[in-house]
Amino acid sequence: MKTLLLVVACALVDVDNRVLISQRPEGKALAGLWEFPGGKVDPGESPEDALVRELAEELGITVEKPCLAPLTFASFDYETFHLLMPLYVCRRWQGFVSGREGQAVKWVKARDLRSYPMPPADEPLIPHLVDLL
Numbered sequence: 285m286k287t288l289l290l291v292v293a294c295a296l297v298d299v300d301n302r303v304l305i306s307q308r309p310e311g312k313a314l315a316g317l318w319e320f321p322g323g324k325v326d327p328g329e330s331p332e333d334a335l336v337r338e339l340a341e342e343l344g345i346t347v348e349k350p351c352l353a354p355l356t357f358a359s360f361d362y363e364t365f366h367l368l369m370p371l372y373v374c375r376r377w378q379g380f381v382s383g384r385e386g387q388a389v390k391w392v393k394a395r396d397l398r399s400y401p402m403p404p405a406d407e408p409l410i411p412h413l414v415d416l417l
């Protein structure tokens with residue numbers, strides 16, 4: 285089997301029940317596609333620690349681990365690796381969301397997520413968010 289890559293992602297949900305998506309920067313794989321904030325789990329790091337770190341780096345917000353609720357996961361066979369991506373939901377954080385790495389960010393209703401091109405791994409996640417929100 286290919287390398288199993290563990291990536292953690294978060295559906296940040298605001299008071300209007302909108303979800304945050306972030307556009308992958310030029311130069312990265314899957315550039316231009318809209319994704320849930322997150323990233324790779326580093327060796328020795330727990331998934332929750334990785335997500336707290338990524339949310340701070342990418343969006344400039346502080347999240348407490350108990351505020352990360354597991355929702356579902358993506359399992360997708362990319363050409364060079366197999367992605368396993370737990371998706372958490374978070375409704376509480378400190379600070380204001382901004383694209384700290386120059387990326388565009390957008391708050392969207394779950395039912396409108398289909399209007400934004402996302403990586404193929406993310407498509408099966410959308411109905412879970414529509415159901416929840």
Ligand SMILES: Nc1nc2c([nH]c(=O)n2[C@H]2C[C@H](O)[C@@H](COP(=O)(O)OP(=O)(O)OP(=O)(O)O)O2)c(=O)[nH]1
Nearest residue numbers: 291293313314319320321322323324367403405406
């Ligand atoms: N963050 C995130 N990654 C996703 C999503 N869907 C999806 O297929 N991926 C894939 C794209 C990448 O192959 C991988 C995440 O890797 P990345 O390169 O963005 O992670 P990272 O922030 O740790 O990046 P790096 O600094 O190490 O380059 O997961 C998603 O919704 N969110």
